[in-house]
Amino acid sequence: AQSVTQLDSQVPVFEEAPVELRCNYSSSVSVYLFWYVQYPNQGLQLLLKYLSGSTLVESINGFEAEFNKSQTSFHLRKPSVHISDTAEYFCAVGSASKIIFGSGTRLSIRP
Amino acid sequence: EAGVAQSPRYKIIEKRQSVAFWCNPISGHATLYWYQQILGQGPKLLIQFQNNGVVDDSQLPKDRFSAERLKGVDSTLKIQPAKLEDSAVYLCASSLDMGFAPLHFGNGTRLTVT
Numbered sequence: 001a002q003s004v005t006q007l008d009s010q011v012p013v014f015e016e017a018p019v020e021l022r023c024n025y026s027s028s029v030s031v032y033l034f035w036y037v038q039y040p041n042q043g044l045q046l047l048l049k050y051l052s053g054s055t056l057v058e059s060i061n062g063f064e065a066e067f068n069k070s071q072t073s074f075h076l077r078k079p080s081v082h083i084s085d086t087a088e089y090f091c092a093v094g095s096a097s098k099i100i101f102g103s104g105t106r107l108s109i110r111p
Numbered sequence: 112e113a114g115v116a117q118s119p120r121y122k123i124i125e126k127r128q129s130v131a132f133w134c135n136p137i138s139g140h141a142t143l144y145w146y147q148q149i150l151g152q153g154p155k156l157l158i159q160f161q162n163n164g165v166v167d168d169s170q171l172p173k174d175r176f177s178a179e180r181l182k183g184v185d186s187t188l189k190i191q192p193a194k195l196e197d198s199a200v201y202l203c204a205s206s207l208d209m210g211f212a213p214l215h216f217g218n219g220t221r222l223t224v225t
Binding site: 004006009032034036042043044045046049051090094096097098099100101102103104 | 144146151152153154155156159166167202204209211213214215216217218219
């Protein structure tokens with residue numbers, strides 16, 4: 001069985017400050033890891049993914065996530081956030097047959 | 112490419128009524144998913160199709176929910192009869208294949224049961 005835990009339901013940060021959104025997973029099989037983002041009044045969209053290879057993956061808008069197998073984590077980070085990063089972020093874990101989502105972290109940016 | 116299409120966008124019904132949602136996935140995507148997203152929670156998988164066969168429906172409340180995917184393309188999700196706790200956004204997603212392929216989501220149908 002697989003599960004995903006997002007430890008923080010809300011993360012408020014100031015603009016240009018760094019942020020880390022935490023994600024831990026459990027699985028008895030090899031997994032693929034994803035972060036999806038839901039901007040206000042928009043649908044869910046893929047932010048970045050880890051399938052294999054380099055454990056550090058990056059998105060086009062400056063986010064990065066590192067797959068840590070020993071700690072079963074896939075935390076999302078950005079060194080300097082912008083107002084436009086305000087959204088809800090979902091961590092997801094996939095195996096050969098299914099994808100399961102975490103409960104989400106709402107990132108709010110203060111000017 | 113055209114995205115995942117869902118309709119309707121919003122639906123308000125009374126409890127014990129029935130409702131149906133429609134989804135048209137991205138062309139060529141073999142896998143289709145229906146998720147339920149209750150306010151403040153992450154998407155919960157209701158049913159997953161691979162072509163027109165069901166891969167996983169373990170969390171589908173089968174006494175009231177049903178879904179089909181005709182000819183391995185469009186899909187409908189039905190609730191009959193609806194309960195208050197069914198109020199949620201129903202998301203359809205599709206992917207090229209299972210597990211490793213990213214999901215492409217539609218905009219969802221927001222259902223309110225009164």
